[in-house]
Amino acid sequence: MTARAPRADALRNRSRVLAAAEQVFVARGTSVSTEEVARAAGVGIGTVFRHFPTKATLIEAVFRERLRRFAEEADRLVESDDPGSAIWTFLSRVAEVAAGKQAWADAFTAADLHEALTPAREQLPRALGSLLVRAQAAGAIRLDVTVAELVALMLAVARVPDDLRPRLLAIVFDGLRPQP
Amino acid sequence: MTARAPRADALRNRSRVLAAAEQVFVARGTSVSTEEVARAAGVGIGTVFRHFPTKATLIEAVFRERLRRFAEEADRLVESDDPGSAIWTFLSRVAEVAAGKQAWADAFTAADLHEALTPAREQLPRALGSLLVRAQAAGAIRLDVTVAELVALMLAVARVPDDLRPRLLAIVFDGLRPQP
Amino acid sequence: MTARAPRADALRNRSRVLAAAEQVFVARGTSVSTEEVARAAGVGIGTVFRHFPTKATLIEAVFRERLRRFAEEADRLVESDDPGSAIWTFLSRVAEVAAGKQAWADAFTAADLHEALTPAREQLPRALGSLLVRAQAAGAIRLDVTVAELVALMLAVARVPDDLRPRLLAIVFDGLRPQP
Amino acid sequence: MTARAPRADALRNRSRVLAAAEQVFVARGTSVSTEEVARAAGVGIGTVFRHFPTKATLIEAVFRERLRRFAEEADRLVESDDPGSAIWTFLSRVAEVAAGKQAWADAFTAADLHEALTPAREQLPRALGSLLVRAQAAGAIRLDVTVAELVALMLAVARVPDDLRPRLLAIVFDGLRPQP
DNA sequence: GATGAATGAGAATTCATTCAT
DNA sequence: TATGAATGAATTCTCATTCAT
Numbered sequence: 140m141t142a143r144a145p146r147a148d149a150l151r152n153r154s155r156v157l158a159a160a161e162q163v164f165v166a167r168g169t170s171v172s173t174e175e176v177a178r179a180a181g182v183g184i185g186t187v188f189r190h191f192p193t194k195a196t197l198i199e200a201v202f203r204e205r206l207r208r209f210a211e212e213a214d215r216l217v218e219s220d221d222p223g224s225a226i227w228t229f230l231s232r233v234a235e236v237a238a239g240k241q242a243w244a245d246a247f248t249a250a251d252l253h254e255a256l257t258p259a260r261e262q263l264p265r266a267l268g269s270l271l272v273r274a275q276a277a278g279a280i281r282l283d284v285t286v287a288e289l290v291a292l293m294l295a296v297a298r299v300p301d302d303l304r305p306r307l308l309a310i311v312f313d314g315l316r317p318q319p
Numbered sequence: 320m321t322a323r324a325p326r327a328d329a330l331r332n333r334s335r336v337l338a339a340a341e342q343v344f345v346a347r348g349t350s351v352s353t354e355e356v357a358r359a360a361g362v363g364i365g366t367v368f369r370h371f372p373t374k375a376t377l378i379e380a381v382f383r384e385r386l387r388r389f390a391e392e393a394d395r396l397v398e399s400d401d402p403g404s405a406i407w408t409f410l411s412r413v414a415e416v417a418a419g420k421q422a423w424a425d426a427f428t429a430a431d432l433h434e435a436l437t438p439a440r441e442q443l444p445r446a447l448g449s450l451l452v453r454a455q456a457a458g459a460i461r462l463d464v465t466v467a468e469l470v471a472l473m474l475a476v477a478r479v480p481d482d483l484r485p486r487l488l489a490i491v492f493d494g495l496r497p498q499p
Numbered sequence: 500m501t502a503r504a505p506r507a508d509a510l511r512n513r514s515r516v517l518a519a520a521e522q523v524f525v526a527r528g529t530s531v532s533t534e535e536v537a538r539a540a541g542v543g544i545g546t547v548f549r550h551f552p553t554k555a556t557l558i559e560a561v562f563r564e565r566l567r568r569f570a571e572e573a574d575r576l577v578e579s580d581d582p583g584s585a586i587w588t589f590l591s592r593v594a595e596v597a598a599g600k601q602a603w604a605d606a607f608t609a610a611d612l613h614e615a616l617t618p619a620r621e622q623l624p625r626a627l628g629s630l631l632v633r634a635q636a637a638g639a640i641r642l643d644v645t646v647a648e649l650v651a652l653m654l655a656v657a658r659v660p661d662d663l664r665p666r667l668l669a670i671v672f673d674g675l676r677p678q679p
Numbered sequence: 680m681t682a683r684a685p686r687a688d689a690l691r692n693r694s695r696v697l698a699a700a701e702q703v704f705v706a707r708g709t710s711v712s713t714e715e716v717a718r719a720a721g722v723g724i725g726t727v728f729r730h731f732p733t734k735a736t737l738i739e740a741v742f743r744e745r746l747r748r749f750a751e752e753a754d755r756l757v758e759s760d761d762p763g764s765a766i767w768t769f770l771s772r773v774a775e776v777a778a779g780k781q782a783w784a785d786a787f788t789a790a791d792l793h794e795a796l797t798p799a800r801e802q803l804p805r806a807l808g809s810l811l812v813r814a815q816a817a818g819a820i821r822l823d824v825t826v827a828e829l830v831a832l833m834l835a836v837a838r839v840p841d842d843l844r845p846r847l848l849a850i851v852f853d854g855l856r857p858q859p
Numbered sequence: 860g861a862t863g864a865a866t867g868a869g870a871a872t873t874c875a876t877t878c879a880t
Numbered sequence: 881t882a883t884g885a886a887t888g889a890a891t892t893c894t895c896a897t898t899c900a901t
Contacts (some may be wrong), residue, residue, distance in 0.1 A: 149881070172874055174884095183883035185878085194875065284490065291483050292490070295475040303471050310464065310472070314494025326901075329864055352891060363866040368893065370864095509860065532895055534863095543862035545899085554896065644850065651843050652850070655835040663831050670824065670832070674854025686880070689885055712870060723887040728872065730885095 153190045156180045160201050169198050206263045209233060213266035223279030226270045227312060230293050234308055237297035263290075281317045289315075333370045336360045340381050349378050386443045389413060393446035403459030406450045407492060410473050414488055417477035443470075461497045469495075513550045516540045520561050529558050566623045569593060573626035583639030586630045587672060590653050594668055597657035623650075641677045649675075693730045696720045700741050709738050746803045749773060753806035763819030766810045767852060770833055774848055777837035803830075821857045829855075 159180035163171050173194055177184040191197035212232060219225040264286050271289065274280045292311060299307050339360035343351050353374055357364040371377035392412060399405040444466050451469065454460045472491060479487050519540035523531050533554055537544040551557035572592060579585040624646050631649065634640045652671060659667050699720035703711050713734055717724040731737035752772060759765040804826050811829065814820045832851060839847055 146881075152882085173876085174874075177884090184876090184885095185883050186881085188876065189881075192876090281490075288483055288486055288490070291479045292487055295479050295487070298478055299471045299475050303468055306468055307472055307475070310461075310468070310494040311491060312494070313498050314490040314492070318493050319499060326862090326864065328901080332864080353893085354891080364892095365866050365894085366864075372893085374892070506860075512861085533897090534895075537863090544864095544897090545862050546860085548897065549860075552897090641850075648843055648846055648850070651839045652847055655839050655847070658838055659831045659835050663828055666828055667832055667835070670821075670828070670854040671851060672854070673858055674850040674852070678853050679859060686883090686885070688880075692885080713872090714870080724872090725874085725887050726885075729887095732872090734871065 149190075152180075152182055152186055156182060156187050156190055156197075157200060157204055160197055161204070164198070164201060173197070205236075209236075210263040210266045213263065213270055217266065217269045217273070222270070222273035223277045226274040226280060229267070229270055230289065230312070231308060233290070233293040234296045234304065237294055278317060280315050284315060329370075332360075332362055332366055336362060336367050336370055336377075337380060337384055340377055341384070344378070344381060353377070385416075389416075390443040390446045393443065393450055397446065397449045397453070402450070402453035403457045406454040406460060409447070409450055410469065410492070411488060413470070413473040414476045414484065417474055458497060460495050464495060509550075512540075512542055512546055516542060516547050516550055516557075517560060517564055520557055521564070524558070524561060533557070565596075569596075570623040570626045573623065573630055577626065577629045577633070582630070582633035583637045586634040586640060589627070589630055590649065590672070591668060593650070593653040594656045594664065597654055638677060640675050644675060689730075692720075692722055692726055696722060696727050696730055696737075697740060697744055700737055701745070704738070704741060713737070745776075749776075750803040750806045753803065753810055757806065757809045757813070762810070762813035763817045766814040766820060769807070769810055770829065770852070771848060773830075773833040774836045774844065777834055818857060820855050824855060 156176065160176045163176050163179050173187055174184050176197070177187045180187070187197065191200055209232075213229055216225045216229050267286050267289065271280065271284075271286055275282050292315075296304060296307055296311060336356065340356045343356050343359050353367055354364050356377070357367045360367070367377065371380055389412075393409055396405045396409050447469065448466050451460065451464075451466055455462050472495075476484060476487055476491060516536065520536045523536055523539050533547055534544050536557070537547045540547070547557065551560055569592075573589055576585045576589050627649065628646050631640065631644075631646055635642050652675075656664060656667055656671060696716065700716045703716050703719050713727055714724050716737070717727045720727070727737065731740055749772075753769055756765040756769050807829065808826050811820065811824075811826060815822050832855075836844060836847055836851060
C-alpha cells in the first residue's frame, strides 16, 4: 500500500529530458519547441509531457536543476581558506554560466525567480548565505547586502553582451565592497 | 515635383500604432499578437502591417522611439548646473523606465542593441556622452567607464525585480564612483 | 445630353495600366498583386481599380488586348502571296508569344477563353478564318479543322517547356496537314 | 532494432489526405486552401501539415502519386498484343485524366515536371519508354519522337477545353504517325 | 479623376497539449 | 510507461477592394 517507487527507466528518462532541455534552451532559447527537446533527449514527445505536464513546468525544472548545481558549487567553496575571494569566484561563475548565449537569462526570467528562491525551499540561498557571511566577516564585502540582492545582481549582469561582462562585473564588484 | 509629403491621416495612424504598441508591449511583453496591438490602436491589422511590414520592424520602431525620448531627457539634463547628480538622475531614470514590468527589457533585447547605439546613427550616445564627460570632470564618476557600459548596466538593472531595484542601483552607483 | 467623352488623361492612364499589367503578368504571372501593377504603371492603385473594377477584369482586358494584336498580325498576313506558309507563320507566332515565360498561358486560362473567342465579338476569329480558308484552298492544311481548334492547339503548345516547343510545333503542324 | 514501421493509423491518414487533396485539387484547382483539403479528408489541418510540411509538398505528392498510377497503367499496357494501339490508348488516357476540369494541369505545372520525370527516379518514363519502342517497332508512331515530348504533348492537350479535346487529340496523333 | 491609406477576410504554418496504439 | 500521431487555436503576413483626402 506504499506509493509505488518510480521505475528505473522512468527516472532515467526524466534525467535525459532535463539534460537535453538545458542544452537546447541554452543554445537556442526557451522558445524552441518541446518537440525539439524530445528529439534531443531521444524520447517521444509524450514522454516529455508525462514528466513535465506543461512547457512551463519543464523550463522551471531546468532552472531549479541549474540552481541546485550552483548550490553545490557554493557548498564546495564554503570550505575554501579564503572566504574573501571565494565569494567573488562564485558570483563570477553565476554571471558567466547564466549568460549562456543570452538564453539562460530567458529561462531564469520565464520561471518565477522569487518562488524559486524562497529560502525555505532551496539550498542555494543557504549555501550562498554561508559564503556571504564568511566574506562579510573577512571584510571583503559590504555588510548591508543580502543573498537575494546578490543573486539578482548576477542574473542582471548575465544579460549583458559577452564582451562587456568582465568590465561590468568588475564595476559591480567594486560597488559590493565595503564603502568608505 | 517635391517628394510628396506623407498624408496627415497616415502620420496620425503611425503615431497611434506606435503609442499603442509601446503601451501593450510594456504591459504584457513583446509577445502579444500584432492583432492586439491593432485593436489597442483602434486600427485594422492591415494598417499596422502597412506601417511596420514585420513584427520585428514594429518592435524596433518602438525601441528606437524610446531611445529617442531618453536622448531628449539627456539633452535637457546636460544643461543642469550639477553635472555630478545629473548623471545619476539620468541613469536612474533609464533603469526605472526600462523596467516596465520586465517587458521593456525584452524589447531592448529583441532589437539589436549595439546597432541601435551606433554613434553615427543615434542621438542617445551623444547626449549621454556629454553627461558622462561632465560628470567625470566633476569627479562624480570613474574615468574608465564608457557610454556603452553605462547603457548596458542600466538595461541589466532594469531586469531586476521592482522591489530590489533601488538597492541594486545604489550598489551599482557606488561601483561607478571613482574608486579609492 | 451625350455621354461625356473620356478625358484624355484618363485614356492615357488606362493604356499605361494595360501595358504595365501585360509586362508584369508575362514576367511574373498573374498572381502579382494589383499594387505592383499600379507601381509598374506609375499610377496609384485607386486608378487601376477605377479603370478595371476587379482584378479579373484587368486580366481579361490584358488578354483581349493581346488577342486584338494577334488579329492585326493575321490581317496583315492575309495579304501575303503564299497562303500556305502564312498560316504556319501565324500559328508559330501565337505559340511563341503566348508562351512568354509560361505566364501568358496563365492569363489565357484565367480569362474565359470561349467567351473571348465568340466570333461575333472579336476580330481574331475573322482574321484567322481568312488565313485558314486561303491555306485550305492552297491545300496546305486539312479541311476539317476549325479556327477554334487552331487557337486551342496553339495555346496548348504555348504551355510546353521552351526547349521542346519547336519540335512539338512541328509535330502538331504535321498533324494539321491534309492527311493521306 | 529495425527502423520502426510507420503506424497504421498514420499511414491511413496520409492516404486519406492524399486522396482528398487529389479530389479537391482536380475539382477546384490547387489554389484551394489547405484547410479545405483537411476538411475533405476529415482530419485536422495539423495532420495535413504533419504529413506534408508545406503546401507545395502536398501538391507535389499528389502529382507524383498520379504519375505513379499512370506508370502502372503503362506497365499493364506493355503486355498488350497490339503495341500500335496500346500507345494511343495510353496517351489518350493521360490527356483525359490530366484534364480534370483544367486543374490537373495546374498541379502538373506547379510541380517541377522535368524533375519528376528524371528517368532514374520515376517509373513512368521507363514504362512509357517500353510502350514507345514497341509502337515504333510496329510502325505505329514516328521514330523521331521521345518520351519527354510525348508527355509534354499530352499535358498540353490536357489544358484544352473538354469539347475540343477528342478532335485535337486526333490531330496530334496524326502528327505523331510516321510521316510520308 | 487620381491618390494611396485603411480595411479585414483569408492563407500558410507552428506548437502546446491530448490520446489512441 | 512510452510513443508519436492528431488536434486546432493562434500568429504573422498578404492582397483585393473601398473610401477619405
